[in-house]
Amino acid sequence: MPVLLELRGVTAGYGAGEVLHGVDLTLDQGEVLCLIGPNGAGKSTVLRVVSGLLRTGRGRVLLRGEPLDRLSPRERLLRGIVQVPQERSLFPAMTVWDNLLMGGYLLDGTRSGRREVRRRADALAERFPLLAERRRASAGSLSGGEQKQVELARALLLEPALMLLDEPSIGLEPRARRAVFDTVGALAADGRTILLVEQNARSGLAAADRGAVLESGRVRLTGSGAELLADPRVARLYLGAGGEPQAQQPDPHSRER
Numbered sequence: 001m002p003v004l005l006e007l008r009g010v011t012a013g014y015g016a017g018e019v020l021h022g023v024d025l026t027l028d029q030g031e032v033l034c035l036i037g038p039n040g041a042g043k044s045t046v047l048r049v050v051s052g053l054l055r056t057g058r059g060r061v062l063l064r065g066e067p068l069d070r071l072s073p074r075e076r077l078l079r080g081i082v083q084v085p086q087e088r089s090l091f092p093a094m095t096v097w098d099n100l101l102m103g104g105y106l107l108d109g110t111r112s113g114r115r116e117v118r119r120r121a122d123a124l125a126e127r128f129p130l131l132a133e134r135r136r137a138s139a140g141s142l143s144g145g146e147q148k149q150v151e152l153a154r155a156l157l158l159e160p161a162l163m164l165l166d167e168p169s170i171g172l173e174p175r176a177r178r179a180v181f182d183t184v185g186a187l188a189a190d191g192r193t194i195l196l197v198e199q200n201a202r203s204g205l206a207a208a209d210r211g212a213v214l215e216s217g218r219v220r221l222t223g224s225g226a227e228l229l230a231d232p233r234v235a236r237l238y239l240g241a242g243g244e245p246q247a248q249q250p251d252p253h254s255r256e257r
């Protein structure tokens, strides 16, 4: 598969503080890559330089070989890069359905554009039954896990070329977490291209084709999800096999695939 996204020697930070010190990463079309690493390693920062919320210092971010660095977040969205942020991002007072349709606000507002948004929303409601069942409920009345599913559906409404998922399972109870990873697995099976950041390394790597370990603003290790799950260094540091600095709890509900 051709390369969709490439980061070459990317540096970035906040103010004078550099957080990424030269990140190299490639993501093939149709691939799910899970980025793991300790708190503060810069995982969310990597997503921000791809979505354009943060400017690249040195280095380059390329989509299908074209540099993105000068493009605004909106221009990147129009090229199909959609980020699902870590924090809740639905409009709580609006209905589930209106939140879903908000995903299409970028598509043209012509009658045919609106028809297309409705067609996509109806198709998504078949895939996410929650959207139809809770259509008229206010988004704020849903559980955290349900809200995450609506956020994922809203991102899919744009039929994104690349989805950036920032710790989608964080703060969810085990069943909702499993549902998130099931959804990621289903999107992977559909051939979606996803850059996933996960604290829950075991479930994240199990759902991904490939993994990368980010430490102190650099990619230290890459491999298939299965390779990284079997790597003793990863196990020691991130899978709760003892002595881990980050006290990751092994997830008894994770699915090994």
Ligand SMILES: Nc1ncnc2c1ncn2[C@@H]1O[C@H](COP(=O)(O)OP(=O)(O)OP(=O)(O)O)[C@@H](O)[C@H]1O
Pocket: 014, 019, 037, 038, 039, 040, 041, 042, 043, 044, 045, 046, 199
């Ligand atoms: N808006 C910000 N302003 C200043 N510093 C920030 C900002 N966001 C993140 N940082 C700092 O950048 C570093 C990397 O943060 P980042 O959120 O990318 O890490 P992370 O690997 O995603 O970690 P976590 O798992 O804690 O989210 C941290 O030291 C953090 O304090």
